Amino acid sequence: MTTSQKNALIVGASRGLGLGLVETFLKRGWRVTATQRKASPDLAKLATEALTIETADIDDDGAVAALHDRLKTRKYDLVFVVAGVATQAHDPLHEVPRDVAAQVYLTNAVSPIRFAELFADTVAPGGTIAFMSSILGSVGLNESGGWDNYRASKAALNTNARSFEVRHRERPFGILLVHPGWVRTDMGGAEADIDVATSVTGMADVIERRLGERGAAYLDYTGKTLAW
Template identity: 75%
Template structure:
């Protein structure tokens, strides 16, 4: 990387788990990373790297997102990856989840990532990609086991909105990725999950670097396998 300009990433939602692991992985690969946390005092702040900038923003706060856009100035990014999401009462059937809780899951997991993408679209560098953290649970075609109903619905909505976002901006040649990280041992995934954070983020970084800038919208997992919508 010493003979080239380091690639730049904006990782949104990197206070812990997958976002934190992805920020660490890209830093180790020579990227310059701007990473966000929802609140100050997170594990992200304990990362020590010359090429890391830490910002604080809540993606559900439009004014906060606009302020972040202003603070970061004209800097562009080869990768903008919105990782942030919630799984509140994910194990309860939809009819048992209070309306305000279900609505907040939808807003945080589907609406806010797309609003962030729209707000920062002008900060995507030529040949760069916008990535959104989705899930295999967002696949309608692969839903053969049920469960996680409001979470599934929010990720299916994200997938649909991301496809519409790409269509709306298709003439610009925009590159959009929806990424399933695998079933990962995090606070959200639980201790019984299949893989650890390092396996997931290494795979995601490999696939993203290989596909960076490819126009259109793609839905794939951390191994690079295309998923059914």
């Protein structure tokens, strides 16, 4: 490994955008540690000396702590928390059972921040902690409604991430919230605007351009700044 080789930790990489990001960064010469909630045959197919695969559920504090113990001596230029859920996303909020609504919030808005708090000491100077957000998390851009609980969870993630950035402002890394576009994945559906390759290529470009920048930014996969 050369001293200039970058290192990424991609959290939630078993399929879709997470898997695509792993493949993209590997092709760009990065070393990648990828996490899966359970064994992923698709992730296993990417096996190479530059890829380390770990298993952990971000909603399981014990599993995340154990993962940190295994990885605590490493330094990452990028920690990207991709994992999230969209359970009953199309149902209006009053029709979503309370336990389902609460779990979406915990997985999308709480667990990513708890993960980042624990792994902040693994981020290299000039690195980035990124969170997979969504344009649906923008309060200012919500002109159509719908996706009530999912929207709220991503808006909460954005707010929590900004508070996280303030809390760690003296540390030498930046915070990035990324909207991947409307992507043809299991979550996005077959009618979505773009494919996975377009999304992950754009996100990787944005991340590589922003390495070394401090503060918190909310951008889409093309680098456009979104309204909070």
